[in-house]
Amino acid sequence: MKKLLFITFILVVVLPLGWFFFSEFEGRAPVVEVALPSPYLKQDYTVSLRARDVGTGLRHLNVALVQAGKEVTLLDKHFQPLGYQGLFMGSQVLDQAVEVPVAFKKFGMQDGEAVLKIIVSDYSWRGWNRGNTVTVERTVTIDTRPPRIEVLTTKHNVTRGGVGLIVYRLFEDNITSGVVVGDNFFPGHPGMFKDKNVFAAFFALSFEQGPGTEMKVKAEDLAGNVSRRGFFHYIRDRKFKTDTLNISQGFLAEKIPEFDVDISGTTFDSTENPLLAKYLYINTVVRKGNVKTVLEPVKATENTLFWKNAFLRLPGSANRANFADHRIYKFNGKEIDRQIHMGIDLASVSRAPVPAANNGRILATEHVGIFGNTVLIDHGFGLTTLYAHLSAISVSKGDIVKRGDIIGKTGETGLAGGDHLHFGVAVNNVFVNPVEWWDTTWIKNNIEYNIKGVETQLK
Structure with missing residues (x-):
């Protein structure tokens, strides 16, 4: 009986108390x-x-x-x-x-x-x-103090559709900076000068931006403090041509079938002219996507000024279309579309050798929709040249090329009507007028002048 009471005491009193104290003293x-x-x-x-x-x-x-x-x-x-x-x-x-x-x-x-x-x-x-x-x-x-910005360049004359160069100094590390032109942002890059706190940025006016466009240097630190500093600039206005392109049924029959477009199950067969309907889709929706595709590699630009002197144009060529031509497309005499031509079309002999416009690194070699076989060359600090409609490509991504090296041959791939080279120049994500970069005097007055001026200040 005593043993039973003892066991009961253990089970009813001691063990519960032990468990209770163990729980309350948990560690x-x-x-x-x-x-x-x-x-x-x-x-x-x-x-x-x-x-x-x-x-x-x-x-x-x-x-x-x-x-x-x-x-x-x-x-x-x-x-x-x-x-x-x-x-x-x-x-x-x-x-x-x-x-x-x-x-x-x-x-x-x-x-x-x-x-x-x-x-x-x-x-x-x-x-x-x-x-x-x-x-x-x-x-x-x-950190509540905005970054400090000192603009070192003094000459910023820019034409609608053209380019400028600004150099500025920052006074702390880990700053995101660049130039804001309207709604576009052009990143600043170190490396053009020995001082790691001195940044350079090529910036551009699109064909839509003229006098009155706001420009400023923007800098933001890791704490989210933002500085904006205006700088002296002068914007020259200019007008662009209007051009009419007549689209024939023969052109549609030759070009459009090769385009494989994904329109999520929609078919053009139910339209009165399936080839024309598909062409309009390509010239609008596909075009926008292709432009983004060819500009995407520009993000991989190097902080190296590869190029030197004026850029080359296709030897012995004639202009067949100009930068920012406002194109009106007609079919059977009726307007069907409007687009802006964002480069210069150069025509020479069929399958003419295409030289690299200047020293640089090959960013991309691929077939891109309306552009056809395309080469993109990085010239440093966000400046690139584009070569489209090529019949052949003779370089590979990552190659270093020199001014005049042959990168391919002219052709009519993509949405090209006849053998030619579509030559484009882009700054970051904005296409600009290539004519400036063929002009030795323009480069001397607007780019080299600013670089040499800063080099003198930093001595």
Whole structure:
């Protein structure tokens, strides 16, 4: 009987009490997950954090910002216990996610390093009922000062559809910068000069941008502080020709069947003239996609000024279409479409050798829709030349070519009506007038002048 009472006592009293005390003295610390939007504090900075405790539950959560011995509490949250004054079974809150605004200016914090300190405790009886505690610290930087910009070039005369060069100095590292022209952004690049804080940017006016277009240098640091600085510039206006292209049924029959276009199940067969309907789709929708495709590799430009002197044009060639010609397409005397021609068409003899316009690196060699067989050459700092409608390509991606090296032969691939070279020049993602780059005087006055002027300043 005594043995039975003893066993009963063990089972009913001792074991439950043991389990209770073991649970209340559990030693697993809470877990804290912290997500910082950036290591740099911004005006609208918010810290996301999650605290979890699968044992006795969360007791206390404290978030503070510490700088130079000054500590400011951002959040101080207590979790109510289940039992009397926290003596039994801890908190019912095992998982808590919070968003904590960090309004550092409100507390008079200065630019420089600071520490976000998160302290979380649970309802364990360890530490004389203070619980298991975990402290997580994250170093952040308070930065409220916009980057400083110093423009070093003084001459920025740009023509509608043309190019300019600006050189400027920044005074801190890890800055994203470039030139804003209307809605277009042209990244600045180091490397043209020995000083790593001196940046150069070719920038352009599209054929649509003339006098009154806003231009400025923009710089943004990792904290999101932005500086914008205007610079002296003069914009020359110009007009572009209007050209009419008559599309024949013979041309459609020769060219259009080779284009394999994905129109998500739609067919042109139900139209009155399937070839014409397909042509219009190619000349509008496909054209836009092809332009994006040929300009995409420009992002891989190198910070090396490959080119030197004026650019070459196709030897012995005549212009068959000009840059920014406003083309009106007609079929059977009726207008069917309008597009802008973003290069110069040069015609010579059939399958004429095509020279590289200047020194550079081959960015792409591929067949691109309306452009046909295409070569793209990087001349450095976002300046590229495009050679389209080629019948043959004799270079490969990554090749280094010199001015005059043969890269292929003229042809009529793509949406070309007759053997010729479509020659284009692009700055970043904007096609510009190639004529400027054939002009030794223009290069001397607008590009070399600025480079030499900065070199003199930096001596």
